[in-house]
Amino acid sequence: MGVECFVTGGTGFIGQHLVAYLSAKGHTVRVLMRRPERLAALRDQVDNLGGSGARVFAVAGDLERDNLGLSHADREVLRHVRVIFHLGAHFAWGLSMESSRSVNVEGAKRVALLAAEQKSRLVMIGGYMLKNHEHLQRIGIDPRSPQLTNWPAVYRHVGGYEGSKLEAHFATLEVMSSLGGEITVVHPATVCGHSRTGHIVDGQPLVELIRNLVQGKLTAVPGTAEHWLPLVTVDYLVELVAVCAFDPAMAGQELLALDDQSPNLRALLAEAAKPLGIKSPRHHIPLRLLKWLLGIPPVARFLNSKPEALDFIQTTRFDTAALEQFANRHGITKPDIRQALQHTATFVNSYCLAQDKAR
Ligand SMILES: NC(=O)c1ccc[n+]([C@@H]2O[C@H](COP(=O)([O-])OP(=O)(O)OC[C@H]3O[C@@H](n4cnc5c(N)ncnc54)[C@H](OP(=O)(O)O)[C@@H]3O)[C@@H](O)[C@H]2O)c1
Numbered sequence: 580m581g582v583e584c585f586v587t588g589g590t591g592f593i594g595q596h597l598v599a600y601l602s603a604k605g606h607t608v609r610v611l612m613r614r615p616e617r618l619a620a621l622r623d624q625v626d627n628l629g630g631s632g633a634r635v636f637a638v639a640g641d642l643e644r645d646n647l648g649l650s651h652a653d654r655e656v657l658r659h660v661r662v663i664f665h666l667g668a669h670f671a672w673g674l675s676m677e678s679s680r681s682v683n684v685e686g687a688k689r690v691a692l693l694a695a696e697q698k699s700r701l702v703m704i705g706g707y708m709l710k711n712h713e714h715l716q717r718i719g720i721d722p723r724s725p726q727l728t729n730w731p732a733v734y735r736h737v738g739g740y741e742g743s744k745l746e747a748h749f750a751t752l753e754v755m756s757s758l759g760g761e762i763t764v765v766h767p768a769t770v771c772g773h774s775r776t777g778h779i780v781d782g783q784p785l786v787e788l789i790r791n792l793v794q795g796k797l798t799a800v801p802g803t804a805e806h807w808l809p810l811v812t813v814d815y816l817v818e819l820v821a822v823c824a825f826d827p828a829m830a831g832q833e834l835l836a837l838d839d840q841s842p843n844l845r846a847l848l849a850e851a852a853k854p855l856g857i858k859s860p861r862h863h864i865p866l867r868l869l870k871w872l873l874g875i876p877p878v879a880r881f882l883n884s885k886p887e888a889l890d891f892i893q894t895t896r897f898d899t900a901a902l903e904q905f906a907n908r909h910g911i912t913k914p915d916i917r918q919a920l921q922h923t924a925t926f927v928n929s930y931c932l933a934q935d936k937a938r
Pocket of ligand 1: 587588589590591592593594611612613614640641642643665666667668669670682704705706707744766767768769770780783784
């Protein structure tokens with residue numbers, strides 16, 4: 580039976596796939612929109628992605644405003660919501676601490692408050708760096724006592740986006756536990772396009788990587804043969820997120836959504852290059868050197884990248900046993916990541932890069 584859902588970030592890449600999935604299952608989906616006049620375009624997109632646009636409704640608001648900027652009428656409508664999916668975030672490199680905090684941390688706390696007040700399950704999208712304990716320790720976060728964290732130092736270390744995502748996670752858990760709310764957190768790896776269509780949205784980190792590859796700016800592989808960029812396809816991710824939300828056993832749990840079959844970075848680039856008939860780099864460049872080079876603004880502009888993006892390329896391996904168990908229990912099949920990468924590269928070349936040429 581369909582239930583009422585509220586989604587923040589429903590116009591974004593992962594969000595539009597989640598809204599399509601939920602609406603296709605018969606749920607009514609209310610989407611927080613800064614520009615509600617774009618509802619018709621969102622409904623069309625949801626239909627294109629296999630969902631039911633007619634079941635999607637706009638809720639005017641903004642994560643940066645008190646009470647999310649909701650009107651009294653919308654606040655009443657939202658009381659019937661059973662699950663709140665929080666995906667909305669300012670996702671970009673080079674953000675200041677102030678601006679990333681005001682959307683990603685304060686916004687997440689506002690969403691948590693709403694969920695706890697009206698006893699809706701909150702499903703929050705974090706990020707896989709929260710499951711890299713060595714990394715957290717290195718940057719000064721002890722997950723057992725996050726209140727002791729020197730956040731300005733963390734932001735200086737990892738940049739506004741990642742710093743705010745880390746802070747938002749602990750701040751949201753704190754709000755939910757102090758108010759007795761029910762929360763499930765899903766931590767995605769870097770998101771790859773749809774496993775069959777390759778659909779992805781410009782601005783995603785993987786699109787930038789493929790763009791650099793096609794434009795011949797990636798002449799060496801960052802890191803070593805052990806370095807990888809853990810991936811998860813958007814369709815596998817949204818199925819996990821949606822199923823989590825209705826599984827009572829997932830209340831209070833966190834799930835790492837990461838495909839441990841993601842190839843190392845060199846093989847990832849080779850896989851993306853294959854369908855495009857282009858060469859991929861074979862030699863490596865040390866990450867430290869590349870980070871240093873990216874600190875030089877003209878180089879960063881030329882390479883179309885920021886030092887922060889390199890933090891996601893790492894050697895750490897993750898334990899995905901809980902994910903495999905969860906997926907098996909619910910009959911969720913993991914797509915072939917190499918094929919998904921090839922489809923994504925083809926999609927990026929046909930749509931995102933074709934648009935670059937048209938400009
Ligand atoms: N993509 C990845 O590789 C990845 C990996 C790990 C975690 N995540 C997390 O997954 C979530 C979704 O990521 P995504 O890739 O789908 O991001 P995205 O495509 O950049 O979408 C961001 C969404 O947030 C909304 N938003 C931004 N600022 C807002 C504000 N002030 N008020 C209301 N809504 C606002 C945007 O709405 P507008 O349409 O109004 O701009 C958009 O719907 C984020 O929390 C991100 O940190 C992503």
